[in-house]
Amino acid sequence: MTLLLVVALVRLTWRAYRTHRLLLPLSTLAGTLFFAQVLVGAFQVGRDFPPFLLALHTATSVALLLSLGGLVVASWLLRPSPTDAPPPLDGQRARDFLTLTKPLVTALLLVTTYAGMVVGARAWPSLSLSFWTLLGGFLAAGGSSALNQYIDRDLDTHMQRTAKRPLAARRMTPAEGLAFGLALSVLSFYIFAFFVNPLAAFLSLAGTVYYVVIYSLWLKKATVQNIVIGGGAGAIPPLVGWAAATGRLDVPALFLFAIVFLWTPPHFWALALVRRKDYARAGVPMLPVVRGEAETRRQIFLYTLELVGLTLLMPLVKLAGSVFLISALVLGAWLLHAAWRVLRRDGNRVAWKMYRYSSMYLLFLFMALVIDALV
Template sequence: MQLTRRIEHVITMQLIRRLAWVTAGFTYLLVSLGVTVRASNAGPSCPDWPLCYGRLFSGHAYGALLEEAHNYLAGIVGILVIVLALCVLIRARQQRHLLIPALLAPALLIVQIIFGGLTVLWKSYSPVIIGHLSLAEAFFALTLTTAIMTTIPAASREPREDTFRFARLTMITSLLIYGLLLSGSYVFNSGASLACPGWPLCGAAPQWAVSLHLSDINLLHRYVAIFVGLILVATLIVAWRRRIFAPRQAWLVLAAALFFVAQAGLGAFVALPNQPVFVAILHLALATAVWGCLISAAALAARQLRAAPVSEPALALETTSGGRMLHNEIAVEKEISPWRRTLASYINLTKPHVTVLLLGTTVAAMAIAYKGLPPLGLVLATLVGGFMAAGSANCINCYIDRDIDQLMGRTQRRALPAGKVEPQQALIFGLVLAVGSFIVLSTFVNLLSAVLSFAAILFYIFVYTLGLKRRSVQNIVIGGAAGAVPVLVGWAAVTNSLSLPAIWLFAIIFYWTPPHFWALSLLIQKDYEKANVPMMPVVMGEGETRKQIFLYSLLLLGVTLVLFAMHTMGYFYLIGAVVLGGILLYMSIRLLRDQSKKWARTIFWYSNCYLAAIFAMMVIDRVIH
């Protein structure tokens, strides 16, 4: 009887898997056809909705046929999604990793269809078109995730922590691609495509085509594309290094990188005044392929994590002993030159994964203050100075905490505990970076930004690291102010002053910090106990920590809405802030009710994405208005 049930289950899962992949394929066709409708301006060919001229088949011109084909394909996808959701609900409801995306997809499809109708009824209103595309891409990601979750993951010897880090990196890269997709849609729908006839630089914009505002929008999209491309290259390097453990994930990221290069090349032709329609269509279709490949790689990594759960003690053992042995074996197989090893060790001291997020908020604050893209030279100088300042603070922090870093599994592989850099050399490197950041910012930006950066370094070292970290349960709350200063630096770099909106940007990061780091502290509570660091779970218990995460998430939502109340941000930002904050609040409620570590890990991951997304929405809102 058991054998019969297993066979039935295997057959059922095979059918669900095939249905899921068919649904994902049709969804990609639907998104591509929707792009074709928009690029060819076929939407207005059918003045009513969901029918066309009140008929199922209008028999009108080419544009109407395209719009009708898009509507009927949406109907087919809708049927497939509903059938898939019912199959999963009936036959695989116990598999929550599969059930959740399968049930979310029909709900999102309904909202997307409503937006599709509004694009017709409201005569291709630009914000509605962008919203329609954003929902379509999110829907495509859900169908892909559902299909991936039906697969059987291959066994892997990779340390669980490394798999988790790759999943997080790939998801962050995916979200950046998602933002790039939406910014490209805004460039096309606002008429900014022709604002810069040159490529990759803007060139002399023709007076008949555009305004300076539109050329700023176009240039901003190009610079964002360069930044996202560099992040994608870093993701590819990480994926390729771990291809021995996860070859499918490595090949997916490689495919994403190749698609990205191809669509970036097509971007040069989109800037031409008389480019063929298919160029814009292929440009966005390839961007969607990049998005799909990265989502698939992230979902595969998540599936790999789901397939081999381990306990917290086992995780610590694996990431310290077993993980180090595996890395040593790889190092033996692949020799690394001494200068590269030394360079990597010094870069490790600057905590680049933290620094990148800080620099992102700095650039966002500059764009918000400038209401567009600031001069490139100013941006580069601020980024160089900001990187040196953040790197200095992190480096000196590593020097001071090298004793407790040796005790914690999460930090044992850092350069100082691992013996890759001498402590005195690390301290000198940190001091040189601090002085260099002040010189760069004061010389090429302004004195106010230099003073703010230097003050942040001093605060992080003396107030947080030396004063609070080992003495107070409020270490993260007060110490988080140092991580919020980069937005003030970005604002000051553009305006050479500080105003109330800049203070509220500071407040958003300040109140974001506790939920983010307390979620992490729930995951590595035993590490903090070993190192005698008075993080909240160690001193006040997990229950109080979960409660505080909820309260700070609620407070953060309120703080983000103040920018709209001050008329600094518009309705686009308001919707984004409510949705993003609502998701964080929902997760914090689930964390209160569920005593496992699952929701703590989810909040820690999502909070990174939250900060990047809400600042991206601020930039878009300011550019739009």
């Protein structure tokens, strides 16, 4: 009965209060926490609570009570009027929710997550562990992306690349984007906590906080080093995968983190060269806007040198084998050539190719890590 009441409450707010930025997120959060609490109970039927899950069970109860209390107080004080019902969940609306998760970016992050699992375990992880880790990773990355688009919804209207996003284009209300992002982020933490391990759960949570709070809310519009410092958020998924498979973090995992960290600036600065006017119009202090194109091209080449150098160092210190060494040489030469062309030639065409090549570089490099760990 309680479950039906909670479901009815969430359904009511999504239908009648879809524009309310407090009621909709609070009711969705309460529903998500209630579902998580039920999951805790079902998971522990016939078993003793381990200390971590006992603490989480208690914390979830407190959070659920606070969210329900906040919902009651907000309803009483604000006395909001119902709004028009949302459009039906047709193909366009379903695509909008999927778009909030940035599926292509999320897919690349999941590749690095799974590579971290395989390299950490030096074997294929079990199907169940793989499923829960990748599901948790998808929800974490998707939730972070949705929250990022909620924060950037006004900024995105000034940029051609992002103006058609669901929140920027007003096809969804800000409250819907916020509620959706919160629900995915909370669910991801509980999935990692229940079905993987606490270390993976807290690393995933750290990645969400890093991306949403440190990067999206603070760094993005505050400093020209936004991509450099903020790149740490995208480098956390390999650590999550490693922790999921091993229950700990080792030195090789930090190398995986460093690879993604060094890869991030040249990748996004190449895009910033192409979209420099968009970033300037939106007031985002990207490197080409603040320091100019020549300095950006130089930094792209320097960071690419550091990235390739790091990948070649790994076999030398016995952190990878010959398969990875050969792959790193070939892929590194390919990427350095693209970065050299960006350095020596003006125009958006070479920068766009660098942006596209760097995505493929990271994908193939982590695939090489997986193969190397298994042979």
